[in-house]
Amino acid sequence: MKKVLSLALISLMAVGAQAQEAEKKASNKPVFTTIKENPITSIKDQNRSGTCWDYSTISFFEAEILKATGKTYDLCESFVANKTYMERATQVVRFHGDCQFSQGGSAEDVLATMKKHGIVPEGTMPFPGSLYGDSLNNFNEFFSLMEPYVAAIAKSSAKKISGQWKVGLQGILDAYLGKCPEEFTYEGKKYTPQTFVKSLGINLDDYVSITSYTHHPFYSAFAVEVQDNWRFPLSYNLPMDEMMKVIDNAIEKGYTVAWGGDVSEDGFTRQGLAYAIDTKKTESLQGSDMAKWLKMTAAKKKNLIDSLGCNVPEITPTQELRQERFDNWELTDDHGMLIYGVAKDQNGKEYYMVKNSWGETGEYKGIWYMTKTFIAANTMDFLVNKNAIPKDIRKKLGI
Template identity: 75%
Template sequence: MKKILTLALLALVAIGANAAPKKKGNANSNKPVFTVVKQNPITSIKNQNRSGTCWDYATLSYFESEILRATGKTYDLCESFVANKTYMDRAIQVVRFHGDCQFAQGGSAYDPLYCLENYGICPQEAMPFPGSLTGDSLFNFNEFFSVLSPYVEAVAKSKSDKLSKQWKPGLQAILDAYLGKCPENFTYEGKNYTPKSFAASLGLNWSDYVTVTSYTHHPFYTQFAVEVQDNWRFPQSYNLPMDEMMQIIDNAIMNGYTVAWGGDVSEPGFTRDGLAYMIDSKKMQSLKGSDMARWLGLSASKKRSIIDSLGVNVPEITPTQAQRQERFDNWELTDDHGMLIFGIAKDQNGKEYYMVKNSWGETGAYKGIWYMTKNFIAANTMDYMVNKNAIPQNIRKKIGL
């Protein structure tokens, strides 16, 4: 996901998902009160801080949940290891294309999977804690990429007839300086591992993982590489009708699986306070009150204030397949962020939301958890990764899986 999503707000006082309403007169009566329908185990909330590594955090969080489901064991897998390996691979591709493709901080859910399969992984403790090498408490890629990107561009756009072999060691030195050197061997819980042997010990079958999307510019029940720049390895996703794309998410959650979600969080209905609605702008304009009637001309902060005041009564669009395609083609539906869907909850009106783990630290009303309506997810999903065993049998048959 190509945007660098940076925490800019202080964490608000946490409100539990099942907390009792505040006393009358002290609370917005429209504020959602959630009841959990199904919640699957997740590992601790992490913080990507000032880095474009949501793809890394979200997908490793997904595999940590998969390990929990399969083995009951809790791991903290190392985002720096994946970033180090992935940025080298991406740079090599950019050089092979003579700079005619993008080198950026973002990536897709397939990148950590590729790393696990081909390079292995290590626990967080086997590499420097994110940000510690630059004197920061967490990742801060501002200086890192201001050094890394020009280096890659200089090699890719070189006027030389033949490149030397030294550009790769030079690039690796930059990666190691800011992310830490990937260990060749390490000890974990009294046992010695290589990254590959550690990955093999986690109890997962890497061939179980597939990605799913839903667009009409390719035939349904076939595979294609979703056309976004950070999908640079060109992994194939199964293309399904929107209703079946959503059916898989529900089936996965209700059967104990989680989903590594990638999509658009730039919509006005995605708040920084842990909620996401697919706003119906036309209905917002028709509501009484001068602010609501002037909806399209309001600032983003004012829109968020109105959304917060309306709460569960925010008017939502019911997404259609045609709307998804139109928004993708006109650049409204963008590849912004990666998160982990791990549960389903409903508000006091019975509307269902997905419970989603973010990687911005314990921020917002729900300490790093977002409640995103099913309409929002249906409208704004770019693609997602899921265990193939979580897909209903009738859909697996249609795609030959």
């Protein structure tokens, strides 16, 4: 009988502890009030492809067109990928393989494609994945063919290569992404990709990239040293505080921001939240120590972060910390997303509203709420309309 009573007591205590934990999570769950929300197009899904750069920047230009004209477009990511992968492969061959060929890219790839080749609307090329029997993009087989193909040409011991390798590679690109149309009809009117992009009501010379590091002079421009920045576009270098002012001013003036940065941190959750967690303060709140925190599994860290919710302690981002994390490889170029609004939680903390490209996943159906602290700490660079930059900062940059 004593054993039965003991087991019952233990069960009741466990249930009580679970209830307390659930209550704590519920009380700490952020409740958002929107401060400013700019119009965006629908959530898309890049699925099993490393094309966040493509989806986020296409989304950015769709929002730019929407702001400029009031018209909603669904532009074609496959067109951009087809053109970009051929041009990236060409560079790798020119460098004899001494640079990277991969699925990743940057916002500049979309901008450069639109300037050089134009763009087409969705529907003028096969729906992503449809050519190989999938419902969305799946680049596993696709790149298992392309990577060794490009490497074989780039690392060839031949004294001279022919141009036929481009014919073969174009065949692979067209087989998995679809052939880029030279002419098409949209809403009853004939276009080429070049005439279509000119009809969209935006000026492609209005877009600039912004970053913030100390290994180059502020108010100068340099190519951010990450592998997927393979076109070597220049980004204007601002102090961190001014970088953040650009984002805030853009949102306030009705613009969006094509953001690129680091989402590999523990504070970026799959449920639609992102905090720049101060691990030292977090573990002290739980009565643990750094050693225990470092030994925690990802699942346990997630549970701890979830339980603290909007009360999780955050770091104070600084220019020095950004530089240190960039130089020691902590601040990486992981993901591209679209910043389009600002909200605050029940404590008054402000977050950027950010559109992702993983479908309608997470607590907020494809939208992430990322604290301003997280963005300040984890931004690699971003593309923005130069007219969204405060006048005093534009004057310092000479644009």
